[in-house]
Amino acid sequence: MADPIALALREQFHSAEQQRETSTVGMWIFLITEVMLFGGLFTAFSVYRMSHPAAFDQGSADMEFWMGAVNTAVLICSSFCMAMAVHSAEKGKNGRLAFFLILTILIGLVFLGIKFTEYYLHYHDQKLPGIVFHDTSPDAAYVQMFFVFYFLMTGLHAFHMIIGEGILGAMLFRTLLGSFSERYHTPVELAGLYWHFVDTVWVFLFAIFYIPGAHMK
Amino acid sequence: MSQSTVSVKTYAFTLIGLLALTLLTSLLALVDLGNFSFIAGVAIAAVKASLIACFFMHALYEMKLIRVIMAGGMIWFLIMISLTLGDYLTRGWMPYPGK
Amino acid sequence: MATVTLIEPQSAPAQPRLNYLTEKTGLMSWLFTTDHKRIGLLYVFSITFFFFFGGFFALLMRLHLLLPQGWLFGHETYNKLFTMHGIIMVWFFLIPSIPNTLGNFVLPMMIGAKDLAFPKLNLLSWYIFMLGGMTTLYALVRGGVDTGWTFYTPFSTSYSTSFVITAAVGILIAGFSSILTGLNFIATVHRMRAPGLTWFRLPIFIWSTYATSLILVLATPVLAITLAMIGIERIFQVGIFDPALGGDPVLFQHMFWFYSHPAVYIMVLPAMAVVSEIIPTFSRKPIFGYKAVAFSSMAIAILGFLVWGHHMFVAGESAYAAMTFSFLSYMVAIPSAIKVFNWTATMYRGSVQLDTPMLYAIGFVALFTIGGMTGLFLAALGIDVHVTDTYFVIAHFHYIMVGGTVMAFLGGVHYWWPKISGKMYPEFLAKLSALTVFLGFNLTFFPQFILGYMGMPRRYAAYPPEFQVLNVLSTAGASILGVGYVVPLIYLMWAWKYGESAPDNPWRTTGLEWKTPSPPPKHNFEETPVVTWKAYDFEAQKEELHLG
Numbered sequence: 001m002a003d004p005i006a007l008a009l010r011e012q013f014h015s016a017e018q019q020r021e022t023s024t025v026g027m028w029i030f031l032i033t034e035v036m037l038f039g040g041l042f043t044a045f046s047v048y049r050m051s052h053p054a055a056f057d058q059g060s061a062d063m064e065f066w067m068g069a070v071n072t073a074v075l076i077c078s079s080f081c082m083a084m085a086v087h088s089a090e091k092g093k094n095g096r097l098a099f100f101l102i103l104t105i106l107i108g109l110v111f112l113g114i115k116f117t118e119y120y121l122h123y124h125d126q127k128l129p130g131i132v133f134h135d136t137s138p139d140a141a142y143v144q145m146f147f148v149f150y151f152l153m154t155g156l157h158a159f160h161m162i163i164g165e166g167i168l169g170a171m172l173f174r175t176l177l178g179s180f181s182e183r184y185h186t187p188v189e190l191a192g193l194y195w196h197f198v199d200t201v202w203v204f205l206f207a208i209f210y211i212p213g214a215h216m217k
Numbered sequence: 218m219s220q221s222t223v224s225v226k227t228y229a230f231t232l233i234g235l236l237a238l239t240l241l242t243s244l245l246a247l248v249d250l251g252n253f254s255f256i257a258g259v260a261i262a263a264v265k266a267s268l269i270a271c272f273f274m275h276a277l278y279e280m281k282l283i284r285v286i287m288a289g290g291m292i293w294f295l296i297m298i299s300l301t302l303g304d305y306l307t308r309g310w311m312p313y314p315g316k
Numbered sequence: 317m318a319t320v321t322l323i324e325p326q327s328a329p330a331q332p333r334l335n336y337l338t339e340k341t342g343l344m345s346w347l348f349t350t351d352h353k354r355i356g357l358l359y360v361f362s363i364t365f366f367f368f369f370g371g372f373f374a375l376l377m378r379l380h381l382l383l384p385q386g387w388l389f390g391h392e393t394y395n396k397l398f399t400m401h402g403i404i405m406v407w408f409f410l411i412p413s414i415p416n417t418l419g420n421f422v423l424p425m426m427i428g429a430k431d432l433a434f435p436k437l438n439l440l441s442w443y444i445f446m447l448g449g450m451t452t453l454y455a456l457v458r459g460g461v462d463t464g465w466t467f468y469t470p471f472s473t474s475y476s477t478s479f480v481i482t483a484a485v486g487i488l489i490a491g492f493s494s495i496l497t498g499l500n501f502i503a504t505v506h507r508m509r510a511p512g513l514t515w516f517r518l519p520i521f522i523w524s525t526y527a528t529s530l531i532l533v534l535a536t537p538v539l540a541i542t543l544a545m546i547g548i549e550r551i552f553q554v555g556i557f558d559p560a561l562g563g564d565p566v567l568f569q570h571m572f573w574f575y576s577h578p579a580v581y582i583m584v585l586p587a588m589a590v591v592s593e594i595i596p597t598f599s600r601k602p603i604f605g606y607k608a609v610a611f612s613s614m615a616i617a618i619l620g621f622l623v624w625g626h627h628m629f630v631a632g633e634s635a636y637a638a639m640t641f642s643f644l645s646y647m648v649a650i651p652s653a654i655k656v657f658n659w660t661a662t663m664y665r666g667s668v669q670l671d672t673p674m675l676y677a678i679g680f681v682a683l684f685t686i687g688g689m690t691g692l693f694l695a696a697l698g699i700d701v702h703v704t705d706t707y708f709v710i711a712h713f714h715y716i717m718v719g720g721t722v723m724a725f726l727g728g729v730h731y732w733w734p735k736i737s738g739k740m741y742p743e744f745l746a747k748l749s750a751l752t753v754f755l756g757f758n759l760t761f762f763p764q765f766i767l768g769y770m771g772m773p774r775r776y777a778a779y780p781p782e783f784q785v786l787n788v789l790s791t792a793g794a795s796i797l798g799v800g801y802v803v804p805l806i807y808l809m810w811a812w813k814y815g816e817s818a819p820d821n822p823w824r825t826t827g828l829e830w831k832t833p834s835p836p837p838k839h840n841f842e843e844t845p846v847v848t849w850k851a852y853d854f855e856a857q858k859e860e861l862h863l864g
Binding site: 293304306311 | 625637
Binding site for chain 2: 021024025028029031032035036039040042043046047049050051053065069072073076077079080082083084087192193196197199200203204206207208210211212214215216
C-alpha cells in the first residue's frame with residue numbers, strides 16, 4: 001500500500017504539515033470572502049430595516065416562526081455531526097467518519113426540506129415578490145422589500161447548503177475509497193469548516209428574519 | 218495541530234449550549250420587547266456563532282494566523298456596515314433641507 | 317553577510333538546459349499548465365488583448381470629440397463607447413494587469429517558492445477570468461451597455477434598455493477570478509516563503525502585492541453581491557435600489573464604491589510594487605526607509621477601505637458622513653506621500669542609470685504625484701462640488717491609472733522581460749517609446765484638467781465650441797500615446813524570437829528571481845534558496861554582482 005500522505009503531497013510543498021496549514025489558511029480566507037458576500041446583503045438589509053422598522057416587523061410576523069426555530073436546531077445538529085465526522089477522521093476511524101458524514105448529509109437534507117416547505121407556504125400566501133405578491137397594508141412596498149431580502153438571503157444560503165451537500169457527498173465517496181487516514185484528512189476538515197460557516201450564517205438569518213416579528217402573531 | 222485536540226465532550230457541550238441558546242432566543246422572541254428584540258436576537262446569534270467558530274471550527278486551537286484572518290473579516294464587515302449606517306443615521310441632523 | 321545556496325554550475329550540459337518554456341510544448345501544455353510562470357504569460361496575452369480593445373474605444377471617443385458637436389457617432393453609441401471602455405479597462409485590464417501577470421510570474425520566485433500555494437486554483441482563476449471576459453464581450457457584440465462603468469441605479473435597473481445583466485454577469489464572474497488570485501497570493505506569502513526569508517527581508521513588491529491581495533479578497537465579494545442585486549432588481553422588478561419601489565439608489569453607490577474605491581488601490585498598489593523594485597535596482601541603493609515603504613502599502617490598503625464616501629459628496633449623503641469621508645480621504649495622502657518621498661530619497665545620491673524600466677519608473681513617480689495631488693483637490697468638499705463629474709475627475713484618475721498603473725506595468729514588463737523570455741529587447745527603441753508614452757500621456761490628459769476646471773462635464777458626446785482647442789490637443793496626445801503603446805508590443809514580440817540572449821541577472825540586482833536562470837526552470841530553483849540577507853542589499857552582494 002502506498003502511503004496516502006506521500007500520494008497527497010503536492011509538488012510545491014515541502015512537508016505535509018506545510019500543505020495542511022496552507023490549505024487551512026486558504027479555506028479561512030475563502031470564508032472571509034463569504035463573510036463579505038453575505039455582509040453586503042446584511043448591510044443593505046440593515047439600512048432598510050433601520051429606515052422602515054414597522055414594515056419589516058410586519059414582514060417578519062409572516063414568517064413560519066416555529067419552522068425556522070426547528071430548522072435552526074436541525075442545522076446545529078448537522079454541524080455537530082460534521083464536527084464528529086472530523087473528529088473520527090482525526091482518529092483515523094473511517095467507518096465512523098462515513099457514518100457521521102451520512103448523518104450530516106441527511107440532516108442537511110431535512111433542513112432543505114423544511115426550508116422549501118416554507119418557501120411553498122409563502123408562495124401560497126402570495127408573498128413571493130416579483131412573481132406573486134399581495135399585501136394590502138399601507139407599508140406594502142416595504143413589506144415586499146423585506147420579502148425580497150428574505151428570499152435573496154435565505155436563497156443564497158440554501159444555495160450554499162446545496163453546494164455543501166455536494167462537497168460532503170464527495171467526501172463520503174473519498175472516505176469509502178479509503179483516501180483518508182489519521183495522517184491525511186485535510187479535505188474533510190476543510191469541508192467541515194465550510195459546513196460550519198454556512199450554519200453560522202443561518203444562525204444570523206434566523207435572528208434577523210424570524211425573531212423581530214414573532215410576538216406579533 | 219488539530220490532531221484530536223477537541224474532545225467529544227467539548228463537542229457535546231457545545232451542541233447543548235447551542236440548542237439551549239436557540240430555545241432561549243425562540244422564547245424571547247415570543248415576548249414583545251420592541252426594538253430590543255432585534256438587538257437581543259442578533260446578540261444571541263453572535264454568541265452562537267462564536268461557539269461554532271471556537272469549538273466546531275477549531276478557531277481556538279488553530280494557529281494564530283487563523284484568528285487574525287477571522288478578526289480581519291469581522292472588522293471589515295463592521296467597517297462596511299458602520300460607515301454605511303453612519304451616513305443614514307446622520308441624515309437630517311443639519312438644520313438645512315437634505316443635509 | 318550574503319550567503320546564498322547557488323545553483324551549482326553543471327559540467328558542460330550536452331544540450332541546453334530545459335526551462336519552463338521548453339520543458340513541454342504544444343497548445344495543451346499551455347492550456348492545462350499549473351506553472352505560475354506560464355499562467356502569468358496566459359494572463360499577459362489576455363490582458364493585452366483587452367487593453368487594445370479598450371484603448372480602441374478610447375481612441376474612437378477622442379476622435380469623435382475633435383469637433384464640438386461630435387461627428388462620428390450618435391449619442392447612444394457614444395454612451396456605449398465610454399461604458400465599454402471603462403468596463404474593459406477596469407475589470408479586464410487594470411485590475412488583473414500587474415498582479416495576475418507580473419505578480420504571478422515573479423511572486424513565487426521572489427519568495428523562493430516552487431510555485432503558488434494552489435497552482436490548480438491559479439489556472440482555474442485564468443479560465444474564470446476568460447469566461448467573464450467573453451461574457452462581457454458577448455454583451456458588447458449584442459449591442460453594448462450604456463450605463464457607464466459604474467452601473468448607477470435606478471438607470472441601470474429600471475431605464476437602460478442595453479445589455480446590463482450580461483455585462484454585470486461577466487464582471488461578477490471575473491470577480492471570482494480576482495478573489496481566487498488574492499486568496500492564492502495571501503496563502504503563498506504566509507506559508508511558502510523560503511527558509512530565512514522573514515517578513516522584513518521580503519522585497520517591497522511582495523508587501524504591496526500582499527496588500528493588494530487583501531483588498532481583492534475583502535472588497536470583491538461586495539461587488540459580486542451588489543451586481544447580483546442589480547440583476548435581480550432588473551429581472552423581477554422588485555424594490556432594492558429603485559426609489560419608485562421604496563429602494564434607495566444611494567445605497568447602491570455605497571455598496572458599489574465600497575468595492576470600487578479600494579479597487580483603485582488594487583490597480584495602483586501593484587504599480588507601486590513594481591516601481592519599488594525598479595528604483596533600487598537602477599539606483600544601486602537599498603530602498604530608502606524600507607519599513608516605512610512596506611507599512612505604507614498596508615496603510616493604503618486599510619485606509620483605502622474607509623474613504624469610499626468621497627464619490628458621493630453630491631449624491632445626497634449626510635453632511636457628517638461627507639466630512640468624515642473627506643477627512644479620511646486626506647489621510648490616504650500620508651502613506652502615498654511617504655512612498656513618493658522614499659522613492660526620491662532612494663534615487664538621491666545613488667548611481668542612477670536611465671535604462672528603460674527606470675524611465676518608466678520615474679515617469680510613474682511624476683505622474684502619480686500629479687494624480688495624487690489632484691486627488692486632494694477632489695477630497696476637499698468645496699472643490700469637489702465644483703468639479704464633480706467633470707473632465708477634472710477624468711484627468712485625475714487617468715493620471716493614477718494610466719500614468720501610474722500602465723507606466724509601471726510597462727516598466728515592469730521591460731524589467732522582467734529578460735527573465736520571462738530569456739531575451740533582451742532593443743534598448744534604444746524601448747527608451748524612445750517610453751518617452752513617447754510619457755509625452756503622449758501628458759498631452760492627452762493635462763488639457764483635461766483645464767477642461768474640467770472650466771466646467772466641461774464628463775460622458776457628453778458634444779461640447780461648447782470654446783473647449784475645442786483643448787479637446788483637439790487631447791486627441792492629438794491620444795494618437796501619440798497609441799503609437800507609444802503599439803511600438804513596445806511589436807519590438808517585444810520581435811525580441812522574443814530574435815533578441816539577444818539575456819544573462820541570468822542583466823540588471824545586476826539582488827532579488828531572488830535573478831538568482832535563477834533566464835528563463836527559469838519549471839520549479840524556479842533547482843535547490844530551495846536559503847536567505848540570510850535583507851532585500852536590496854547591494855553592499856553585501858557587491859562581489860557576486862560585480863559592482864565596482
